[in-house]
Amino acid sequence: MPAAATMSCLVVDDQQTIRSLVRSGLQELGFKAIHEASDGEDGLRHMLSRPINLVISDFNMPKLDGLGLLRAVRSHPPIQKTAFIMLTGRADKELVQRAVQFGVNNYLVKPFTVATLREKIEAVFGTLH
Amino acid sequence: MDPLAAIRDTFFQECEEQLAELESGLLAMEAGDTDSETINAVFRAVHSIKGGAGAFSLDALVRFAHVFETALDEMRSGRLAPSQDALKVMLRASDVLADHVRAARDDGAVDEAHTAALAEELKALGPDGGADADEGSEDDWGDFEFKPMSVDAPDEPAPMVGGGWRVAFKPRADLYAKANETALLLRELGRLGAIEVECDASALPSLADIDPEAAYLAWTVTLTSDADETSVREVFEFVDGDCELEITGLQTDVGGGAGPDAGDAPEQVPGGDLDISALLARAQAAADSRPSSPAEAIPEPVPAEPVAAAPAIASAPVATATAAEPASPDGQGQPRKSEAGATIRVDLERVDRLIDLVGELVINQAMLSQRVMEAGFARASGVAMGLDELEQLTREIQDSVMAIRAQPVKSVFQRMPRLVREVGAMTGKPVRLVTEGEGTEVDKTVIERLADPLTHMIRNAIDHGLESPEKRAAAGKAAEGVVRLSAAHRSGRIVIEVADDGGGINRERVKSIAVERGLIAADAPLSDEEIDNLIFMPGFSTASEVSDISGRGVGMDVVKRSIQALGGRIAISSRPGKGSTFTMSLPLTLAVLDGMVVSVAGQTLVAPITAIVESLQPKASDVHSLGGHSRVIMIRDTYIPLIDVGMALNYRATPMDATQGVALLIEGEGGARAALLVDAIQGQRQVVIKSLEANYRQVPGVAAATILGDGRVALILDIDTIVAVSRGADSVRAEKRLAAAG
Incomplete structure (x- = not known):
């Protein structure tokens, strides 16, 4: 896994609570550059205005949901190769399956522990070329 | 935390x-x-x-x-x-x-x-x-085949943005008007490293055309330094918005600045009803115009941005900030909605202290005005005019300070929909609540103390006001009743109305109940309005059986009391078959009071106007002695105790001649009426309330004090206590007489 401190993360969720929880988990893992966006469109704007290495995004959000954001990311070459982890509630197996079709790199089920967060991030960045 | x-x-x-x-x-x-x-x-x-x-x-x-x-x-x-x-x-x-x-x-x-x-x-x-x-469990999900893909991740820390910065700086006239000095800013910048300064004087007009207060010069500074952008920006912290400022990293050639093209080969992902190109274009446009948002314009403190890895975007740390606000200190990129309404939390005590001081200021200003008038300054003199301005300012300060304590009534209104649902369900009456004017602001304490009376009135409106769905249908009304709760500002007060579209007050029934309970004489000639107002009398309840909704031993008299305690008034208007409307008028603040200024035995006193029903000059034929010092006065065929305020407060030992004074008919606790006898009425005015307890000690019969324009202290009467004490004294005397007789 690359040094967490060198990576730039974007947390996309319409709930400040969840954003703060993910942020605090990421900080514990040594991430320094953590950005927040409150919906998919806001997230996309962030991604177009600065380099982001990892997106952790909720699914159910106003304006543009997590799947929409994922599809937009995957279809736009400059940001296409950004790692994408989808946050889901329980019982959302179908959703994860759809996200997999659209090229999600992993998923994280709420509520999560810092250990799970680490596990999922490592799973993604372990596949680095 | x-x-x-x-x-x-x-x-x-x-x-x-x-x-x-x-x-x-x-x-x-x-x-x-x-x-x-x-x-x-x-x-x-x-x-x-x-x-x-x-x-x-x-x-x-x-x-x-x-x-x-x-x-x-x-x-x-x-x-x-x-x-x-x-x-x-x-x-x-x-x-x-x-x-x-x-x-x-x-x-x-x-x-x-x-x-x-x-x-x-x-x-x-x-x-x-x-x-x-069932909650799905992750355990039975099996393994997903995450598509293998290469992920852009920095393998090593990205190179530091080193070398330095180019700072283009063009002051506006405002910058100089606020006593800032370019030379000092440049000197400050020089502390970060070596600087090369170029001054662009091309905009300078000829001497004849020069406006001495305009700004014509611009500077370009090349700073060689390891300092990060934040430090550079900090130099200009205090001139933000008063200058054009562009800070550019010196390594600007990496990435070539080729912006991503929204229409550029979007590989269509299957199953898309999403117009991704349009979405990207919109997001791109927003991102491009974004640097005006401060948190975004400033790079992260950790210079780890893999500039080379993401070629098309963010080619260089270019930050244009022409009118940037200060960067958010935590840099967390909070959602914009939280930035919209910037608020601070302040201890309520501090606000109240400020309100107190402003009260002093108002009094002081009034005293000063009076002295100036007495000293014989002409109206048009500089002193008098200056004082007028001071008065204006003082009033504005007072209003602004009062506004700090003001809150929208929304906080209490929003508790009502639930109440309406619950009471509607309990009574089996379909009902809809309509609220208006939720943004109307009033003092925090007033709002807090409004909750109970409002709750009770809305319960009443549904329980007693609205008819059953069957009756409504028979009357040709919609089955669903409507309760309307509204707030509005009207002539310096807040007016809150609770209206229902029910059957209106059943006056026959109200009257017969009042007779039954001995509240009125059977043949009392009452107007419709007077009948409606009977429901405010203590001990009155129209509910034939005590329901668990309105029947909590709390009647409209208690509602009226709580409103009066806030310096408010309540009135009812009712139209048979159309519904009833309760109208409450409350002061916007509890720090000032509408007072009736009266004289009693050479003293100046203030009676709260909200308690006064009417004032009249007693005729000798209407005043009757009950023996001792007790007297009653006959007002429209009713005997009402006449209380000599001078005696009650021990200003004099013998009662005054009632015909020489003025009687204030007041309504005290529990609707009890009494007439307060004073020497004369001086006038009506708003007074700033000063706690007597905080400055002296509690005095029975006195609620608080105020300071009049001439600097004298006037006591504000506590009407309930005066009435209660006088009655107590009467009954004690009566007992003594009884004892002596026996």
């Missing part, structure tokens, strides 16, 4: 927002809103509460939210029709959810049986009619 505890606080704050959104969404749907975004927002609110609650292991909350969410999901997916009945269940479920949230926050308890009953109702809404929706 423990970070997790802070997030928990955030969670409960967000819950309140989501609960409000949930309720307003459901209400909108009930009113016929079929927009899919509305049901989505409603679903999301419950979903978010559940998601956050899970993180804090609030199991009971999660369980109920899950059942609720499942039902909402049915509705969202169209399997459950948004019928009025289903929405009613959901509105009550939202109340239970709110109870759960508050119980979780305050470690309180919830009504388990009620929760279970609602959960069953919600489940029954589903197509399976009560099948338990």
